[in-house]
Amino acid sequence: MPDINIILTPAEFEYYKITSSDNIIVVIDIFRATSTIVTALANGAKSIIPVATIEEAKQLKEKNYLIAGEKNGIPVEGFDFGNSPLEFLNDNIKNKDIVITTTNGTQAIHTAKNAGEIIIGSFLNLQAVAEYILQQHKNVILLCAGWKNKFNLEDFVFAGSLTHHLYSTNQYQLASDSALLGYLTFDRSRRKLKEFLNMASHKKRLENLNLDADIDFCLTLNKYFVVPKLVNNKITCLIHQNTC
Numbered sequence: 218m219p220d221i222n223i224i225l226t227p228a229e230f231e232y233y234k235i236t237s238s239d240n241i242i243v244v245i246d247i248f249r250a251t252s253t254i255v256t257a258l259a260n261g262a263k264s265i266i267p268v269a270t271i272e273e274a275k276q277l278k279e280k281n282y283l284i285a286g287e288k289n290g291i292p293v294e295g296f297d298f299g300n301s302p303l304e305f306l307n308d309n310i311k312n313k314d315i316v317i318t319t320t321n322g323t324q325a326i327h328t329a330k331n332a333g334e335i336i337i338g339s340f341l342n343l344q345a346v347a348e349y350i351l352q353q354h355k356n357v358i359l360l361c362a363g364w365k366n367k368f369n370l371e372d373f374v375f376a377g378s379l380t381h382h383l384y385s386t387n388q389y390q391l392a393s394d395s396a397l398l399g400y401l402t403f404d405r406s407r408r409k410l411k412e413f414l415n416m417a418s419h420k421k422r423l424e425n426l427n428l429d430a431d432i433d434f435c436l437t438l439n440k441y442f443v444v445p446k447l448v449n450n451k452i453t454c455l456i457h458q459n460t461c
Contacts, residue, residue, distance in 0.1 A: 250322020
């Protein structure tokens with residue numbers, strides 16, 4: 218029976234000593250990178266190219282890529298987009314390759330990219346990700362991006378929700394106390410998710426930047442049936458059934 222593990226931050230990734238690449242790794246950055254990636258692909262972007270630094274993104278802009286991203290939650294001057302999923306609800310991104318760099322989410326992707334199959338998870342595509350994983354019968358690692366290698370509640374609650382979906386089928390086993398705690402945390406919070414996350418530090422950080430609409434959008438459940446996957450350093454839709 219395959220395992221479920223939750224890794225709380227990218228800084229902890231090395232301690233799990235993952236020796237096999239036969240894993241599915243779900244990268245999670247609810248506020249906001251993975252929510253933005255899911256939204257962009259669901260609305261017609263051809264691919265998303267995650268890069269680690271602002272400098273890398275600017276170099277690719279010179280090659281006529283659209284570039285998106287933020288630093289400490291604030292859009293980067295000279296970029297085409299920030300890191301708000303609401304910016305990608307338009308026709309201007311259709312069939313475009315978009316480079317993205319963020320404070321936490323793209324860093325998590327780069328941390329894990331050689332340890333298994335990388336897919337992108339958010340509340341927006343929770344059901345699609347769960348159904349895809351159930352078809353694969355592989356060990357699952359849920360990697361929370363956190364905030365600058367510190368624990369984030371919203372990422373953990375999503376990891377718990379996905380754990381709950383998988384474990385409840387009796388096809389997976391919990392491989393760590395973090396997976397168990399994630400399961401129990403989601404079980405407690407599931408009926409009042411937004412209220413439960415009201416005190417989350419990153420939610421407050423975004424509220425201070427007047428990004429309340431982003432928060433509400435990122436907590437929308439199952440808006441899109443897409444499964445973004447990283448292949449050759451590009452994220453594309455493995456499954457795309459647009460439900461917006």
